[in-house]
Amino acid sequence: PSIRRHVSKHQFVVELSQCLFDFVVQLLPTPEELAVKEDVRKLLEKLIRTIEPNSRLLSFGSTANGFSLRNSDMDLCCLIDSEERLSASDLVTILGDLLERETKFKVKPLPHARIPIVKLSLDPSSPGLPHGIACDIGFENRLALENTRLLMCYAMVDPARVRTLVLFLKVWSKRRKINSPYEGTLSSYGYVLLVIYFLVHVKNPPVLPNLQQIPPLRPIPRDEYYMGDHNVWFFDDIDVLRQRWQSSNTESVAELLIDFFRYYSRDFLYNSGVASIRAGLLQKESKGWQNQSDSRPDLRERNRLCIEDPFETDYNVARCVTKDGLYTIRGEFMRASRILASRPERALLALTQLCE
Ligand code: ATP
Ligand code: MG
Numbered sequence: 187p188s189i190r191r192h193v194s195k196h197q198f199v200v201e202l203s204q205c206l207f208d209f210v211v212q213l214l215p216t217p218e219e220l221a222v223k224e225d226v227r228k229l230l231e232k233l234i235r236t237i238e239p240n241s242r243l244l245s246f247g248s249t250a251n252g253f254s255l256r257n258s259d260m261d262l263c264c265l266i267d268s269e270e271r272l273s274a275s276d277l278v279t280i281l282g283d284l285l286e287r288e289t290k291f292k293v294k295p296l297p298h299a300r301i302p303i304v305k306l307s308l309d310p311s312s313p314g315l316p317h318g319i320a321c322d323i324g325f326e327n328r329l330a331l332e333n334t335r336l337l338m339c340y341a342m343v344d345p346a347r348v349r350t351l352v353l354f355l356k357v358w359s360k361r362r363k364i365n366s367p368y369e370g371t372l373s374s375y376g377y378v379l380l381v382i383y384f385l386v387h388v389k390n391p392p393v394l395p396n397l398q399q400i401p402p403l404r405p406i407p408r409d410e411y412y413m414g415d416h417n418v419w420f421f422d423d424i425d426v427l428r429q430r431w432q433s434s435n436t437e438s439v440a441e442l443l444i445d446f447f448r449y450y451s452r453d454f455l456y457n458s459g460v461a462s463i464r465a466g467l468l469q470k471e472s473k474g475w476q477n478q479s480d481s482r483p484d485l486r487e488r489n490r491l492c493i494e495d496p497f498e499t500d501y502n503v504a505r506c507v508t509k510d511g512l513y514t515i516r517g518e519f520m521r522a523s524r525i526l527a528s529r530p531e532r533a534l535l536a537l538t539q540l541c542e
Contacts, residue, residue: 201533202440252341370511451519462494
């Protein structure tokens, strides 16, 4: 007869940390996958240059920020370095036609979306790509390139803890089906911001510095860190940062994960608070995001969960999260918290149960 072994908290978090590292490592993209994706990017860039010779096609999102899982989709952004250029929606239409003629991709141009994009996909049967590929191409989305770089810098300050936490939460949120903005839950980008907010502003001592509040080493002219109205400054010299910034927080990745779930199931002020990685906890009221009493249902739904975009500060990254969506997400945070608090005999069992 099996007698339940008593697992001490210390023993459990040591084991769970190791399990988290092992779990995440096997979900990283293979070198082959990264090479194929880079080939696809180059091919697409070559084709786009037949329309706009002065253009560059750059990766953003998970393929470029260090938070990429195996078989994740590709986010690409086309920058055009010339004064006169076609509008984004015309480019989407023309590029859509060209790719349809010249490649094997399934092509879906969306010229009239809020951000016009071309959607591309290849079926899983293609050689070298056992899981196919999905890719979005947008135009001139320079803020997305900057927020990708910001997230990448955060990942590089403390890769072992930050990357492991983020990658685990991405897998967890996908397996628990709370990672679809189209169905009222939160995008991966939103979850990453929640993790960074937690590590910068909730943990005491903090695990990460606030990169947007560290001043530059020497003064730089305003036009170099403004994009339109948006201040995109952040401290990005990782070598300097690694020399000067040592976190005095020594918690293991498992302890941080347990505390992350506890914080977002119990402590975060969903009704009044805004999570801002730039400025800490803000009030919905002070941002004019408290429109819960608005008579228009679509607006009323808009600010249930509030996460400020790091640069586009009047933009709520979680605006797609509905009342039901938030209820489900919070329920999942509680479930995860409960499973981890019960300290199952084997840490691996806890992870499997979490992601069931
Ligand atoms: P996944 O591997 O799940 O695709 P990802 O890291 O690529 O995750 P996405 O949510 O696909 O994350 O976001 C990719 C990029 O798109 C982000 O880095 C961000 O620049 C932009 N983005 C995504 N969602 C939003 C949003 N709600 N608001 C603003 N920008 C967003
Ligand atoms: Mg993506």
